Amino acid sequence: MTIAPKAPRKLTMKQRYEALTRDLDWEPSYVETSEVFPYTEFEGIKIHDWSKWEDPFRLTVDAYTKYQAEKDKRLYAVLDGFAQSQGHLSLTEASYLNAMKLFLQGVTPLEYQAHRNFAYLARHLNGPGPRFAALCQSIDEMRHTQTEIHTLSNYNKYYGGFHNYLEQHDRVWYLSVPKSFFDDALTAGPFEFLIAIGFSFEYLLTNLLFVPFMSGASFNGDLPTMTFGFSAQSDESRHMTLGLEAIKFLLEQDEANVPIVQAWIDKWFWRGYRVTALVAQMLDYMLPRKVMSWKEAFELYFEEQMLGGLFQDLAFYGITPPKHVEHAIAEKEVLSHQVYWTLYQFSHAAAFTTTFPDAEAQSWLSDNYPGTFDKLYKPLWDKEARNLEAGGRHFVRGLPQLCQVCQIPMLFTEPDDPTTICQRHSEYRGEKFQTCSDGCQWIFEREPEKYVQAWLPVHQIYQGNCGGPTVPDVLAWYGIQEGDGGEYKGSLDAAHWARWHDAADHSHIGSEA
Amino acid sequence: MAVNSIGTYDFPSRSRQELYGDDQLVHVWFQENMWFCASACFRAPKAMTWGDFWNGLLVPYAEEDPDFDPGARRVWTLHGEVIEPRDDQTLEEIGVEHKDVIGMRVLA
Amino acid sequence: MSTTAATRPVGVDIQESETNRSVVEAIEATNEGCTVQHMPGLVRITAPGRLVVTRESVEERLGREWETHEFQLAIVSYFGHIKEWDDDEIVIAWDH
Numbered sequence A: 001m002t003i004a005p006k007a008p009r010k011l012t013m014k015q016r017y018e019a020l021t022r023d024l025d026w027e028p029s030y031v032e033t034s035e036v037f038p039y040t041e042f043e044g045i046k047i048h049d050w051s052k053w054e055d056p057f058r059l060t061v062d063a064y065t066k067y068q069a070e071k072d073k074r075l076y077a078v079l080d081g082f083a084q085s086q087g088h089l090s091l092t093e094a095s096y097l098n099a100m101k102l103f104l105q106g107v108t109p110l111e112y113q114a115h116r117n118f119a120y121l122a123r124h125l126n127g128p129g130p131r132f133a134a135l136c137q138s139i140d141e142m143r144h145t146q147t148e149i150h151t152l153s154n155y156n157k158y159y160g161g162f163h164n165y166l167e168q169h170d171r172v173w174y175l176s177v178p179k180s181f182f183d184d185a186l187t188a189g190p191f192e193f194l195i196a197i198g199f200s201f202e203y204l205l206t207n208l209l210f211v212p213f214m215s216g217a218s219f220n221g222d223l224p225t226m227t228f229g230f231s232a233q234s235d236e237s238r239h240m241t242l243g244l245e246a247i248k249f250l251l252e253q254d255e256a257n258v259p260i261v262q263a264w265i266d267k268w269f270w271r272g273y274r275v276t277a278l279v280a281q282m283l284d285y286m287l288p289r290k291v292m293s294w295k296e297a298f299e300l301y302f303e304e305q306m307l308g309g310l311f312q313d314l315a316f317y318g319i320t321p322p323k324h325v326e327h328a329i330a331e332k333e334v335l336s337h338q339v340y341w342t343l344y345q346f347s348h349a350a351a352f353t354t355t356f357p358d359a360e361a362q363s364w365l366s367d368n369y370p371g372t373f374d375k376l377y378k379p380l381w382d383k384e385a386r387n388l389e390a391g392g393r394h395f396v397r398g399l400p401q402l403c404q405v406c407q408i409p410m411l412f413t414e415p416d417d418p419t420t421i422c423q424r425h426s427e428y429r430g431e432k433f434q435t436c437s438d439g440c441q442w443i444f445e446r447e448p449e450k451y452v453q454a455w456l457p458v459h460q461i462y463q464g465n466c467g468g469p470t471v472p473d474v475l476a477w478y479g480i481q482e483g484d485g486g487e488y489k490g491s492l493d494a495a496h497w498a499r500w501h502d503a504a505d506h507s508h509i510g511s512e513a
Numbered sequence B: 001m002a003v004n005s006i007g008t009y010d011f012p013s014r015s016r017q018e019l020y021g022d023d024q025l026v027h028v029w030f031q032e033n034m035w036f037c038a039s040a041c042f043r044a045p046k047a048m049t050w051g052d053f054w055n056g057l058l059v060p061y062a063e064e065d066p067d068f069d070p071g072a073r074r075v076w077t078l079h080g081e082v083i084e085p086r087d088d089q090t091l092e093e094i095g096v097e098h099k100d101v102i103g104m105r106v107l108a
Numbered sequence C: 001m002s003t004t005a006a007t008r009p010v011g012v013d014i015q016e017s018e019t020n021r022s023v024v025e026a027i028e029a030t031n032e033g034c035t036v037q038h039m040p041g042l043v044r045i046t047a048p049g050r051l052v053v054t055r056e057s058v059e060e061r062l063g064r065e066w067e068t069h070e071f072q073l074a075i076v077s078y079f080g081h082i083k084e085w086d087d088d089e090i091v092i093a094w095d096h
Helices: A015-021 A061-084 A094-106 A106-122 A128-156 A165-171 A174-187 A190-204 A204-220 A221-251 A255-276 A279-287 A294-317 A325-331 A337-350 A358-366 A373-389 A436-444 A459-462 A471-478 A492-502 B050-062 C018-028 C055-062 C068-073
Strands: A417-419 A423-428 A431-435 B023-030 B040-045 B075-079 B079-083 B100-104 C009-016 C035-039 C043-048 C052-053 C075-079 C081-085 C089-093
Touching: A061 A128, A061 A221, A061 B040, A061 C068, A061 C081, A094 A106, A094 A128, A094 A174, A094 A279, A094 A492, A094 B075, A106 A128, A106 A165, A106 A174, A106 A190, A128 A221, A128 C009, A165 A174, A165 A204, A165 A471, A174 A190, A174 A255, A174 A279, A174 A337, A174 A459, A190 A204, A190 A221, A190 A255, A190 A294, A204 A221, A204 A279, A204 A294, A204 C075, A221 A255, A221 A431, A221 C009, A221 C081, A255 A279, A255 A325, A255 A436, A279 A294, A279 A337, A279 A358, A279 B023, A294 C009, A294 C075, A325 A436, A337 A373, A337 A471, A358 A373, A423 A436, A431 A436, A459 A492, A459 B040, B023 B050, B040 B050, C009 C018, C009 C052, C009 C089, C018 C052, C043 C052, C052 C055, C068 C075, C068 C089
Parallel strands: B023 B100
Antiparallel strands: A423 A431, B023 B040, B075 B079, B075 B100, C009 C043, C009 C075, C035 C043, C052 C089, C081 C089
16 A cells, blocks of 8 residues: 655645735726825835835735634633632732733733734735735734733732723823823824834834743743733734834835934834833832843843844944934943832822832842942932831822923933933923933924824823822822722732732632722 | 924924913922932912922922921022022012923032 | 854744744754753744754654744744745844
């Protein structure tokens, strides 16, 4: 008996991809191309040959759906096992979930916005290759939104801070940072959006954003988050590719595109980098079991891989590293400390809790930031220790000044002096505007007519648009309830956690609220 | 350069002074004091006196710092110049405009 | 510092799992001079200039058929540029 040789595949990957893209595309005959694709000229980008854009993944509908379904099946198997085994009790500490509250409130709604804008690109880009890649990414982003909500909903049954993330994303002061960042991208043209989100966010900064959350989950017993994270990241590598293809395609199509793309890289590196400030403090302060310091993550994922790798490659096209990158590098020693110190004193108005870093945490910070922690930040925590002993707790009794561009409280310091707050002033149409850094000031002054529209939470509160004049009014309008924010020690989460872990009988778990 | 857009792009500022009526926003920058992570932002009437601004808004905010000493000698700055506000002067008379930053430094 | 595309490191992060162990072993065997580093939940493989995953070497270790598309279930992140992804191999390298 002979075994029949395996039947050859009808079409190779390349041929199937060709069939899906080129063969399903056509030239309009009774309307102008510019009527079918009205948004790909006003930004000044010149494209001569859309067929030069090819997706290296060569995905087709059958392959896409097959592997995405498999990814979902694997994730939901983990979620079921976790819920069935009371997995939330195996976290290192309930305070770990503050990182996840921030993720659900700050990042998940961005996934949905990304879904919307990639759907728009899937309709409006002229080339069939990028249209299909954008369509896949649009569906991916919807999947990420859904899987993140499903994953974290397991914690919403037991812990505060997870119950009103969508409304909070639109209203709460610290969430206006990621929201306004993405709104800025959504209101740009299709090519700027591709450089803003596809390239700067997905390629330049994605590892800094996601890998710390996922590694933190892995170290702190959060199996479901680690699983959704890796599941989402596996799509992310496709998104990185779309971003890199986009930039190379634009640079290769016409030399006149180079300065336009460079200015977008300069702007969007800084915009994205400012959003990662929230990740920096999460890594260094919020994780009960530390993974790596922000400084180390920044050096590995940004300095080594992006400045040392990617920008060497892009130099071929005349692209240089982003403007103000030297300030980001200088900040790596101070960023997380300044941001956590800020969240610590404003968490009474947040949907997460903060707490005083204990001796072990401080010694880790001191080891990882030998040049700055002991000198600049330990004295502040020592003062707060005395304050706590005297019955105080540092919560600011008022509102901070915000940066007009990144919307973060003006907490950043001069690049060469970590003890002096950086204040930059600009005037536009007779009105004064302040920004937190040279980077944000440069962005403001490049397009002031855009940033004067910023919905700054502090200004909105003072205009009476946020529920009322008092802190309780505003918190009620934020949908922040008892147990969502403030100090972790003595919080509802901490009390429940202690009870669940001390009790011999666990049958009451989850019925407290 | 200006925004590239698909149509007329002309929108008012969302923080313009008229939205606050007779009031304005005033920032106070606690220099050489890292206890407060950022400058404070207050809404205050233009006709508010410096004395009321100090006692009614600034002190309640600043005394959260355990080292706050209301009687300490301070250097005040506005628009890059040292100013010496008197308690009976209004913010307007001192020259404080909407969204200005007043620097405050305690003399050692 | 200027480096050339031939030597500048490229790399890939792969989720740590039963199936992916064979993928990692295949990459190690295919790419001389690569470095394998274990991180929480992931394996990071870097190589100077170029990193190749071949269908044949993965199938050999896995003992079953393996489409290169399946690599999407393994990859978490990468740095470099995906130069080629066809039925037989995946190549990550810098262009310039």
